[in-house]
Structure formats: C-alpha cells, structure tokens
Amino acid sequence: QVQLVESGGGMVQPGGSLRLSCAASGRSFSSYGMGWFRQAPGKEREFVAAIRSSGGFSYYADSVKGRFTTSRDNAKNTVYLQMNSLKPEDTAVYYCAATGAQSYNAYNIRAYDTWGQGTQVTVSS
Numbered sequence: 001q002v003q004l005v006e007s008g009g010g011m012v013q014p015g016g017s018l019r020l021s022c023a024a025s026g027r028s029f030s031s032y033g034m035g036w037f038r039q040a041p042g043k044e045r046e047f048v049a050a051i052r053s054s055g056g057f058s059y060y061a062d063s064v065k066g067r068f069t070t071s072r073d074n075a076k077n078t079v080y081l082q083m084n085s086l087k088p089e090d091t092a093v094y095y096c097a098a099t100g101a102q103s104y105n106a107y108n109i110r111a112y113d114t115w116g117q118g119t120q121v122t123v124s125s
Contacts, residue, residue: 002026002114004096009119012086016123020081022096022116030054030074033099035112036081038092038121045095049081050106059106064090086123093118 008020022034035050049070051058058070067086072079079096097112104111 001100002029002032002098004098004114004116006094006096006116006119009094009121011122011124013125014087014123016086017082017084018086018121020083020094020096020119020121022079022081024077024079024098029077031100033101033104033106033111034070034072034079035097035099035106036070036079036094037097037109037112038090038094039118040092043092045109047107047109048094051079052106061107083121086121088123091121091123093120 002024004022004024006022012018031053033053036048037045038048039045047061049060051070051072055072067084069082095118096116098114099112
C-alpha cells in the first residue's frame with residue numbers, strides 16, 4: 001500500500017498557474033493508477049484528472065480539459081497536476097488518490113482506495 005502527500009497548493013489570481021505534486025511512499029508506485037479529485041465548500045468531491053500506472057493514458061473532466069495536465073514520474077514516485085488558466089470556480093481542496101486495481105473506471109471516486117490529505121487551491125483576485 002502507498003501513502004500519499006500532496007503539495008503545491010496556494011492562492012493565485014485568475015488566469016494564473018499552479019503545479020500540484022503528490023508524493024507516494026511505499027512499494028510499487030508504478031503499479032498504481034492515480035487520480036486527482038477536488039472538493040469545494042458545500043459540494044461533493046469530484047473527479048478532475050487521472051493517469052494510468054504506465055502513464056500512457058490520462059483522463060480529464062470536461063471542466064478542466066485543455067487547462068490541466070496530469071503526469072507522473074515513476075522514478076520519483078510522484079504524480080503531478082499542472083493547472084493553467086485557473087478560474088475562481090477551480091477553488092477547492094485538491095486530493096490525489098491511488099488504486100491498485102488492474103481494471104477500473106478512472107473517473108469513479110469509488111475506484112480509489114488510498115487518499116492524500118488534500119491541498120487547498122484558491123483562485124481569487
């Protein structure tokens with residue numbers, strides 16, 4: 001099992017950029033599919049992006065497609081979420097999550113069984 005720690009959150013003006021990192025400890029990080037989710041105040045946690053264990057396939061919510069990019073460096077046990085052209089509606093706590101399943105729906109929150117503690121992203125002028 002892996003443990004996950006997010007970093008890189010903060011406050012940024014609309015149109016700005018942030019890069020979130022999710023560092024994993026434990027064995028076999030390269031065998032885990034990784035996801036990014038976010039939760040705004042008063043709302044349910046929602047899918048943002050995901051990347052397969054090999055890094056060969058990635059998936060995005062329509063609301064972030066073209067602005068966010070997820071990537072991973074298996075040698076560093078880290079997954080990233082590059083967020084560009086940020087909007088106030090992107091304000092939320094962002095979580096990374098991991099799944100060891102071989103077959104899963106990357107968009108489904110229930111597919112992931114390990115979660116980080118979250119990092120706050122605030123987009124405001």
